[in-house]
Structures are given as C-alpha cells and as structure tokens.
Amino acid sequence: MKFLQNPSRFDLLLDDVSIWEQNPTVSQTCDGAKVITTVTLGNLRIVNTARKIEKHGAYEWVNTLENTGDTPTPIISELWDCRCTLPLPHEEPRRWTAMLPDPKAATKIFAPTGSTCSAEEFYPDPDRIVSNCRVNHIFDGESKDYTTSGGRSSESHAPFFNIHKDGHGVIAAIGWSGQWHCRITRGADDITIRSGIENLHFKLLPGEKIRTSSVVLMPYDCDVVDSQNKWRRLVKDEFSQAGKRVDWAPYCASFWGGNPSDTMLRRVEFIRENKLPYEYIWIDAGWYGIDSKPTANEFEGDWGWYTGDWRVSPHTHPAGLRDVSRAIHEAGLKLLLWLEPERVRESTPIVAEHPEYFLGDGGNRLLDLSNPDAWNYLFHLLSRIIEELSIDCYRQDFNFVPLELWRAKDTEDRQGITEIGHITGMYALWDALLERFPNLIIDNCASGGRRIDIETLRRSIPLWRSDVYCPANFDVEIAQMHNLTFGSWLPYSGSAIKEYDLYNIRSGYAPAVSAMQYFYADNSPEDANQQLRQCTEYRRVRPYLSEDLYPLTEPSPKLDVWCAAQYDRPSQGDGLLQIFRRENAPYDSAVFHLRGIDEDAEYVLEDLDGGETSLTGHELANLRLTIDTPRTAKIYIYRKK
Template structure:
C-alpha cells in the first residue's frame, strides 16, 4: 500500500511531514509576529520621518518630495482593545488638496492596514493627481533563500478557477497582476502570501474595481511592490473626494506556509467576516432553491415555491433558508431583463412576502436575488424613468483572456457614483427588504463595469467614475446593513468575480464560482479557496437542469461530498417520486454535523491537482473545540484503494473518537493521528470519505 498519491510535490510533503501544531497558537500569534508588524508600522507611519508606504504624483511632482513642505497634522485614538487608529493629514497650502491616510494597527493579530483619501478643500479645480499607489514600498530578504510569491489565479468560470500558484522571484524578475473588466477577482486574485527566509507577509488589496499590482526584484536582495487602482489621472473639483484601495498586511514568522495561512484564516474570521448587530458570525448553513426546475425564477410562482419548502421539510431536511433566484420581477420570461425591482404580480399576487412568511412560520428564512447594477431591460422602470442614471457608453479596454465562461451580460450600468441613483436604490431596496420579509440579500453582478467607467471619463478625469462608483457600492451595502442590523449579504458576480477584502467585510460568497457541481472542479475550488476565504459556498443539483447545467441523475455521496461547504445550496426536484430521499436526508445530516469545523484551521493533506487519477484530501481542525473533520476523495481514474493521511493541529496526549461516516469508530491519540495518520480505504471509484473526530479527554 502506498502512503500518498504520486503527484504530491515537495510543498505537499511539507504539509504531511511537518509536526508543528497550530494549537499552541490558537489563543494568540507568537510575539515575533507582532514585533514584525509593529516595527513595520513604526518605520512607515509612526517615526519622525516615516518612509510612507504609498505614493502619488501631483502637478507632475512625486509625493515623497511634495509632502515634506505641506501642512501636516496627526492624531491617534484607540478604537477598541484590538485596534489603534493613526490618522496622518497633509494639506497643500497652495491648492488646498488634502491627503489623509488612516492607518490601523491590530493588537490581536500582527496586522497593519491603511487607506488614503484625497479631497479638494479649495475653491478651484486641482492640478492633475495621478498614479496613486496605495502600496508603494520596498522589502528586503535575508540570505538563505529567495522571495516566493503564493496566490491563486481567481475565478474565470472554469474547472481550474482559483488554481494556486507559487512563483520564485529571482533577481530582476517582474510580475504584474490585474483583473479583467473591473471586477476584482475576475481572472486575478488580490490576495498574496509573500514568503521570504524566516517568514513572510500576507498582502490584501481591498478594491471592488480595477486594481493592479506589481512585484519588481532588484539585483540584490530587494523587492519593490506597488498596488492601487489601475488608472488614476484626474483633476478634483471643489469638494470632491476619492480614495485609494485598502491595503492590509499580515506578518508571520517561521517556515510553514500552512501554519501561516491558518494565522491568516483566523484573522479573516475574527476581524473581517461580517457580523450582524448582535455580534454573530455568518452561520454555516444549508439552503435550497428551485432554479433548475423553474428556469431560475422565471417560471416560479407562489404556489410552487411554497410546495418546494414543504417538501424539503416532509423529507426530513430542515433548511436554514429558502432561496428565490433571478426572475421574480417582470422580465418577459428572461431573467437577464433586469431594472424593474418589484415582484411580478401575475405570478406573485401577494408579493414575495407570501412565500417568505410561509417559510418563516416553519423556521426557514428567505434569500432573494438582486442585480441592481446591471439594467438589462431597456424598457424597465429604471431605464424608462431615469436614463440619466445609466452609464451606456463603452470605452476601450483590454481584451479578455481566453478560455473563460459567461461573465458579462447585456444592458447599461446603474451609476452608483451618482447621488440620486444611489439614494433611490438604497431607499427602494430597503423598502423591498422590509415589505417582502427578506432575511438575506443576494447581490449578483453579471457585467464587466470597466468599459462603462472608462467611457464616462474625460481625458483629465480618468479613474474618477470608477472611484466614485466603488465608494457608492460600499456605502450602499453599509447603508443596508445600518438600516437592517441583522441583515446578511451574499456577494456574487457571475460567481466569484468580486471577492476583494472590502467586499468580504460586508458579505460572504454563497457561490464560489459559476462553474458548478462537477465533483473534481468543486474539490479543487474548495481546496484552494479555503486557504484564503474561510466562508464560501457551492451547490448540489440532481436530475434535470432547466438552465443548462450538466448534473448527476440522482443523489449520490461522491458528488454531494465534493460540494460540501460552509454554505451549500440544494437544488433537488422535490416533485420527483424517484429521488432517494433517505440518502439525501442522511447526507444532509452529515453535512450539518461537520459544518461548524469549516471555520476552523485548514490543512491540505495532499497536493492540489486537476488530474482524475489521484486522491485529494483536506482536514479542518478546531483546537478550541477539540473537533475536526477529514474529507478524502478517490477520483475516477485513481488506482489507489487506500491512502494514509497524517493529521495536524491535535493535542498529542489527548484521545479522540474518530468516526467514519460510512461505518466504523475508534479511539486514537492525537500523537497517533499526527505521526501514523488515519487510513482511508475506498474500494470503489470515484468515492469519498468523511471522517469526523472529537476529543474525549
């Protein structure tokens, strides 16, 4: 019997062989991590002459020279026990351009973040402000190794979406990253782990628009990094304000990138996952919809929606949410015809409220899909009554990369940088949420906005439309959450194409990618996505899909387990009498049992692979609860019937009850599970195993 798949690379071997337990770090990162963050913050923000980590050009002069002669003030305040804010303000005495940098240093994690704001406080337009870099800094490495950049390639609606990369930055190397079309994770990903000898830095770019980053090595041991909105070249009118992307950096020491990623995940859960007013994190959940039975919602009505809710309950599956998808509004039978955001009275004479109240009476909340930014119907209410709110002219932008899937639909773009459009949308959706009894607001975005932003800008105003739009988009979600303190928001953009840090502080992605269901792709998406974004979702469909997806004919364990995630959307045809409801209910209960582990530490147990002849496996571990889960997949062409996986993060002297959901329990020590591992045997292929463990003493 072989102990591991043939494709495991050197990095994966480190995953399997390392014995460092994150349990020792569960309460707090080590002091060395905090020193690295604190020293960096001091030298770049807090010293008498800081080396500022951002830059811009103003009236053809670089900021490093300009700011020395500008009026300067600073202030510091403690936001809470975990955060201290420092604000630095420079004002040009001649033109009255104000540059305000707001930096936050964390005390619960080794993190520094900042955003830069530019405002014209004068009475006349400013000279040209351009090339704003939210991050512009030099980094040095020690001897004994090279810079290694870790990341993923983002979503492009393909099986290899989020494929991880590892690039060694040799002397004189240059790497540049940019998304396509204005959505931040569209064929790119604004999160990096920059590893260097002895440690590294996670770098996140929070910008739900068109960003760009570059990594440029010198001839010696230095690396220069820049990141910001891709194009800025504009004059600001009196009173106008723009901002830079948010930059966040998480510092770590050591050599184990898996331990480092779990530090990152813990920070994401503790300080970034959006909490409701009661302080609660997004709960893991199982939801359901009828999109594949009723052509999204275009053929749905009050009666069949209530019937589906009732059938899930009757078959022993108590859902957390019922999801009403695209097409609940007047759209002529085609969901892409957006722009009239009221329920279709011919199908929902009592509004969506009749369905949401029906579910709520049975303990099931409601998700409703919106796509307010893309106005796809030229005869819609918005297009007819307020064409001045729409961006319709397209400027010239880069050609799309090859091989991607659907991502940009028809229509015009509702300009969220227009105050009138913004106020109408906020008030209208606020009213709709209240009137229709909506608990979770799902916002999709099936359009590349960059051509519209570019097409709206004059030569001396490049980047303005995008910047004001991004500010409006974030303020819109902030406004909804302020008016609805317990509202949850789901971020979707043709799948996973708008998942930057600013977005993820307000919403969670219930669908990772619109490349859905197929088991191998979903294993890979989960495998790489989980290292970066702890909360994510997928879907599971059987039978026939009315919207063209290829799906399995019936319920089966392999496909279901490949899609198990913190949030799972079921799309069973509850009209069917042939569905294996007993198996469906059993898999439902198994997912419910292990879902809490998905917000714990994540350990890859094999290498990432697109191949069909290997095994793929991972482990989630919650050291505070003494619990976790292992999921292992034998793919269709794998010749290996058994694999052994060494677990991580356990307490060596503790005892754990280990349960295979397909039969068998045993008591093992943490030392045994980490040193000898757990053996998984799957005699059939493809097949999947779920193994849960709980500390007993």
C-alpha cells in the same frame, strides 16, 4: 506601531512629482491601535487612517483625498495606496544557466487566479513554468505586476498575495472592488509592495473628497500553510459577517425564481413536513419582470430580458411573492432573494424614465452609482423590496464588465473618477442597507466569485464561489478542489449540491451550501430521507470547515487522484478529514500527514459512515487510509480522548 508611524507607506505624483519630494506638511495622531496621518500640499489634503490588528500582527489602512481649496488640484497620478518595503531573507539576482533555479530556495509569490469559471479558480501556482521560467518566482532586482480585468476585483486575478522565502513572508490584500493594480519588487534583503487603482490621472474639484483602495498586510514567520491559516483567522475575526450578524454562513435549499408560486409553496411545505433542517430558502433569478412568464430553469425563457424591472412577475407569482415569503418564515426558515441591480436592460421602464442614471448605450446599461440620484433610487428600491418581502439575505449579482463604461465617461483630466464614485457608492449602499436592516446579510455573487476582496468580504459572504456550478451535472471534483483553493483565502464561501448520491453530496460540503435538489423538480418521500441524512450530517460537519485548513493533496481536477483536506479545531482538540478517492484513482490506500496533532495524546477517529477507532497521536499524525471502492467520499472526525 512604529511601522504605522512612517507616513511614506503610500505615494502619489502631483504634477508628475512625488508628494514626498515637495515638502508636504505632515501631522499624526495616535489613538491606541489607530494612527491618523494627514499630509497637506497646497489645496490637496490626504488622510491616511491606519490601524494595527494586534491579535493577528496585521496592519490595515485606507486613504482619503480632499480638495480643500477653491480651485482644482494639480493632476494626481500613479497613486499607490500602499508603497511599503518589508524585510525578507536574502535573495540573489536571477542567473541564466543550463539549470533552472532551485524552487525550494526561491522567493515565491502565491498569487491566486480569479474566478474564471474553471477548476483552477483561486489557485496560486507559484511554480508554474512558462518559457522555461517559473513566472511567480522573483529574484533580486525584479518586479512582477498583477491586475484584475474588466473592473471586477477577482475576475482574472484575485487581490490577495502571499510572498514567501525560507519560512518568512507577508500576505497582502487589496481592498478595491474595481480595477486594482499591484507591483511587487524584490530587493536583495527586502520586498516592496505597491498597490492601488489602475490608471488614475485626475484633478480634484473644489470641495471634492474621495476614498481610494485599502490594504491589509500581515507579516509572518512560519511556513506557507500556517501563514494561510493565520490569514483565515484574521479574515474570520476582522473581515467577515459570518460569526457576527449570523452564527454560520447559510445552509440553503434553492428554488429557481421562475418556478410559479404554487410550486414554491409545495416545496416549502415538503421541507416543513419532513422537518428538514435547512436555514434559508434561496430564490434565484427569474421571479421579476411585469411581462415575464414562468420558466422551468435558468436555461429557458426570456426572463433575462427583464433584468432591471424589479416588479414581481404577476404571471409567475400572482401574490407578488408575499405568500411565499410568509410560508417560508412560518416554516421557521429565512428568505434569500436574488437581484442584479447594477445591470439594467435597455427595454426596462427605469431606463426610459431616467436615462441620466445609466452609462452605456447598448442592450445592457450600467446603473451609475457615482450619480447621487441613481444611488438614492437604488437604495429606496432595495429597501422597499427587503421590507415588503421580509428578506433575510440580499443576494447581489453583477453579470457585467463595467470598466470600459467607466473610462468612457471620464475626461482626460478626470481618469478614474467614475470608477471611484461607483465603487465607493456600492460600499455606501451596502453599508446603508446593513445599517437600516440590522439582521440582514448580503451575498456577493458577481458571475460567481468575481468581486471578492477585503472590502466586499467585510460587508458580505460569497455564497456562490463560481458559475462553474451552474450546470445540473457539473463536475463535482471541481467543488472538491475549490475547498482547497478558495478555502486557503476565505474561511467562509459557498458551494452547491445538485445530485443525491453520497459522493456528490459530500463534494458540495463547504462553509456555506446551496442544496439545489429543489431547483428543477419536486421531491419524493425517499428523497426526504436522503435529504434528512444530508442535512443532519452537513450541520455536524459545517463548524469544522471554517477552522484551520491543511490541504493533504495538491488541488487537481483529474479523476485519477485522491483529494483530501484536514480541518483542525485547536480550541476543541478535534478536527475533520474530507477524503475523496476519485473514479480512476489506481491506488486504494494513502498515507496522510496530519498537522496540529498532539503525538503524545490518545485520539478517537470516527467514520461518519459508522464505527470508531482508537489511535495514538503518532498514528493519527501519519494516518494510513484504505478506500476499496473508486468514486468514494469519506468523512472522519477525530477528537482527543
């Protein structure tokens, strides 16, 4: 708790001078693992609410700022919600010589890219070389700056960092679903982390109160892979809806929303008749718009022009989807429905009725969640749809870059206020929906994984990691790679299955799955048999995929390599291996060094294609596998005897 009792773990400038240089009044109260620090300077009151997460050795805090007077505050700028210095093993200054510095001895920043609709999403390449410099190595006296782009938290960079040196380090995460900024500075024997909202420069008006970004810090003493598993466990326990509101992340059969109700009802009946153990029916976009017509898939029709008109299309769904919802629930399934409420087309009725609710003047408008009337409109709209259709999972998409619209609304002395109002309005919206509907879960999309941070994670589950999965024949090797990259940071996230062969199916196994074989076409009895095998196998595999993850190969989209991962479940003494020999891999055997194995124990290795083998712990920990056929996916489960 001593760490949290240091009040200067955050900072800001008040009229261009640090608050800590202006002799503020500071008070603290401690209540168990929680410390509340109040800093007062003139009419500005800052309340820092912090807690230690003892089980995981982690710390979390968030700041609120309030004007307690009757005149505006001085200008607030350079607001660092986190400004912390932590010990780290010694580092020398960079020396420019003929030799590149030894990468094994370097201080490395594992800073994942955002969801960029590519294979490299959420991949933190610490040894990447640009202009003969490893750009994510940091030396004494250097600083590195990271930020997202466009106002979505995991657009170009994700707000997660692992800073490591010689078996010691810290994982830092920023809780802000907009435009964050992080600066990491290396000292000789320490590391300083600063994080906050980018480009703030504002005064608070009398009585005005805001909250800013949160932060989580998790120091550790282990290697990088073990630290990522410590992080996964922390996220599971403290920042996830899976395992709490629902036992597991959803397993969905997905329908295109522009398919007519009769088609959907036929497909629901097919699932029911064949006793296929899906859990949710996912109805995607295309179901709405008073004048929209049925479409075969998302690449056809004019359904996109109706975004913001959340009336069910009477041409596509004459009964307003109520018959489809009823059939889904009568089949023992749950309903997931796609909406995108923040982006609204200019031609929709609500824009004409209430232009004051929106920012922008182009074809796409942004619903301003900093506007209380706009917020109330949206909360009541969503509540009505959720109630009328008995929605179990509300999927919120956000195919829009909002930053410039936020900044265009701000005046010179209020820079950042619109963004803060919108993002905190979104948090309030989700919190209100979760409170009103105790069994509801929220799926967070944002163009496929572009708004993932600790604040959205604590309220939602990202069931669609990336829009790279949109094409019907997307490269499934990317999904394999994403299990290693997204998986290192997120114990629960979702992938897609679109084709029926075993290699494609197993490539799509993730903690959440959208089975999209129904998205474009009906299915045959032979398809039902294949799906039953898929469903049964996946539901057996799924519990392992949110356990400790040990990548056995480097993430790569290339076809001439293997891709492999180990998921170890220490509580049960068992685990799972997900192994892919890709199409052009020239070798048919590989040795994998498994972790978490008791080398003195005896194990059984089960091949899910049939057969079991008894192994010593030593043999399992140094497992040689042979796969004779290229483009083959194998799954093994190991357990102690």
